[in-house]
Amino acid sequence: MGTAIAANLTVIALLIASAAAYTNHTVGGDAGWFFDSATNTSAANYSSWAANKTFSLGDFLIFKTNSNQTVIQTYNETTYQSCNFDDASDNDTFQYGGGDENFGKALTVEVPLTIEGANYFFSSGDGGVQCQHGMAFEVKVAHGAGLPPSLNQPPPPPYIEPPGPDSAQPLPGTVIIAQPPGSGGFAIGANVRGGLCALFLLPLLLF
Ligand SMILES: *[C@@H]1O[C@H](CO)[C@@H](O)[C@H](O)[C@H]1NC(C)=O
Ligand SMILES: *[C@@H]1O[C@H](CO)[C@@H](O)[C@H](O)[C@H]1NC(C)=O
Ligand SMILES: *[C@@H]1O[C@H](CO)[C@@H](O)[C@H](O)[C@H]1NC(C)=O
Ligand SMILES: *[C@@H]1O[C@H](CO)[C@@H](O)[C@H](O)[C@H]1NC(C)=O
Ligand SMILES: *[C@@H]1O[C@H](CO)[C@@H](O)[C@H](O)[C@H]1NC(C)=O
Ligand SMILES: *[C@@H]1O[C@H](CO)[C@@H](O)[C@H](O)[C@H]1NC(C)=O
Ligand SMILES: *[C@@H]1O[C@H](CO)[C@@H](O)[C@H](O)[C@H]1NC(C)=O
Numbered sequence: 001m002g003t004a005i006a007a008n009l010t011v012i013a014l015l016i017a018s019a020a021a022y023t024n025h026t027v028g029g030d031a032g033w034f035f036d037s038a039t040n041t042s043a044a045n046y047s048s049w050a051a052n053k054t055f056s057l058g059d060f061l062i063f064k065t066n067s068n069q070t071v072i073q074t075y076n077e078t079t080y081q082s083c084n085f086d087d088a089s090d091n092d093t094f095q096y097g098g099g100d101e102n103f104g105k106a107l108t109v110e111v112p113l114t115i116e117g118a119n120y121f122f123s124s125g126d127g128g129v130q131c132q133h134g135m136a137f138e139v140k141v142a143h144g145a146g147l148p149p150s151l152n153q154p155p156p157p158p159y160i161e162p163p164g165p166d167s168a169q170p171l172p173g174t175v176i177i178a179q180p181p182g183s184g185g186f187a188i189g190a191n192v193r194g195g196l197c198a199l200f201l202l203p204l205l206l207f
Pocket of ligand 1 (some may be wrong): 022023024060110
């Protein structure tokens with residue numbers, strides 16, 4: 001009896017510990033991720049917002065914003081400093097929505113932190129002016145508890161012999177869900193612009 005209670009307590013403690021292992025950080029706090037083009041000011045000082053926080057693998061950055069801003073994630077400091085991702089490589093820079101033709105459309109962008117070390121974020125809105133005027137920050141991602149299985153790269157699928165000509169039945173279903181590296185599945189390549197494109201490309205990336 002006592003052992004059972006102790007075991008239950010252990011399970012509860014583990015559940016609490018795993019729930020506490022990952023944090024969702026709302027960028028800019030209540031101010032969100034916004035830029036006022038009339039005054040060239042950002043809604044918050046994002047560098048100081050990030051300064052005293054601890055970011056770990058498996059955490060999410062939640063950008064509460066609208067389509068007047070974009071969310072660009074890069075691991076390339078040169079790209080970050082230039083406020084421009086036109087020449088960026090597809091494997092180190094990702095655009096997460098925004099840049100929609102419809103201005104001011106409400107948007108929540110969730111970016112998982114999947115690579116340790118420096119992660120840079122900026123908005124490419126207004127041709128780089130937003131980024132030059134405060135819509136940019138860096139976070140240092142610590143190992144923490146490591147990536148949760150949900151964000152880990154799936155193992156490569158096993159090789160399956162193609163069915164022979166006389167095989168009437170399809171092979172038992174093998175479902176392979178591919179994800180682009182370092183993403184939760186909704187990042188798109190740096191050279192793809194605009195939310196509409198993302199909507200059309202999403203099924204291609206997922207399958
Ligand atoms: C953090 O955000 C992700 C993505 O929306 C979600 O799946 C997860 O449940 C959230 N975690 C917490 C602790 O709120
Ligand atoms: C904002 O800054 C850009 C240069 O970075 C400048 O061209 C533009 O005129 C400024 N806009 C306002 C409203 O000050
Ligand atoms: C943001 O805060 C940092 C200190 O954390 C300061 O150095 C910087 O000048 C501030 N930026 C703006 C635009 O006020
Ligand atoms: C960060 O922490 C330092 C020392 O703990 C403090 O002086 C500074 O004001 C804090 N900055 C912010 C933006 O909270
Ligand atoms: C960073 O991106 C720039 C283009 O923005 C590229 O020239 C450079 O080679 C990249 N650096 C690394 C380390 O990939
Ligand atoms: C991106 O690809 C280049 C080669 O094309 C490689 O040198 C670089 O390490 C890659 N960067 C990342 C973050 O995978
Ligand atoms: C979005 O940008 C457009 C064009 O610059 C502007 O007219 C509109 O007021 C902005 N909307 C919001 C909510 O900032």
